[in-house]
Amino acid sequence: MALVRLRESSAGSRETDVLTEGAEVAAFLARFGIDYERWTPDHAIAADAPADAILAAYGREIDALKTRGGYVTADVIDVKPETPNLDVMLAKFSREHWHDEDEVRFIIEGRGLFHVHPADGPVFAIEVEAGDLIRVPRGTHHWFDLCHDRRIRAIRLFQDTAGWTPHYTDSGVDKGFEPVCFGPAYVARR
Numbered sequence: 001m002a003l004v005r006l007r008e009s010s011a012g013s014r015e016t017d018v019l020t021e022g023a024e025v026a027a028f029l030a031r032f033g034i035d036y037e038r039w040t041p042d043h044a045i046a047a048d049a050p051a052d053a054i055l056a057a058y059g060r061e062i063d064a065l066k067t068r069g070g071y072v073t074a075d076v077i078d079v080k081p082e083t084p085n086l087d088v089m090l091a092k093f094s095r096e097h098w099h100d101e102d103e104v105r106f107i108i109e110g111r112g113l114f115h116v117h118p119a120d121g122p123v124f125a126i127e128v129e130a131g132d133l134i135r136v137p138r139g140t141h142h143w144f145d146l147c148h149d150r151r152i153r154a155i156r157l158f159q160d161t162a163g164w165t166p167h168y169t170d171s172g173v174d175k176g177f178e179p180v181c182f183g184p185a186y187v188a189r190r
Ligand SMILES: [Fe+2]
Pocket: 097, 098, 099, 103, 142, 143, 144, 166
C-alpha cells in the first residue's frame, strides 16, 4: 500500500507526499470512512489457487467482515492482460463514480490504483497490493486503474447480490490525474 495525498505547505502552496507505513495509511483513510487492513491466510496458499481454496483460506476474515458490514456474497475476480475486452472493462472503472454499496476488495495478486475524491478535500490515490484489504464506503466518489502489468486478482464482497453497479459523476475530475503506480519495490513496507 502506498498513499499519495496533496497537502498545504506552511507557505500555503500545495505539496504531494507519500504514506507507506500501514498505521499512517489506515489513520489517514479512516478520516474518510475508508477501512484499510492487512490480511493473512489461515494457511499458506498460492496466489493462483482455485477461487474456492482462496475463499476458504481467508474464511475467518471474510466471515468477520460479512458480519460487520452486512455483506452477503464473496467472489474472486481475475484480471490479466489477456482478459477478453480488457480495455472496455477498465474504461468502466476508470471514470469517477460511486456505488449504492461499499466497494470491498482484498488483493491476492497484482496491484491497482484507487483515486478517491472526498466531498470536502483534494483527490488522493491509493496503490493496493497483495495482502491489502480496502473498504470504500457507499457513496464515496472514486475511480480505479490497473498498474502497468495490468494484473489483479482480488476477493470482492457485496451487500447486494446484484453486484457491481457504478453511478458515473461525469465530473471530468478523473481526467486531471494520471494513473501512476510506484511498483512493488517502492511500496514495500519500511
Ligand atoms: Fe467502484
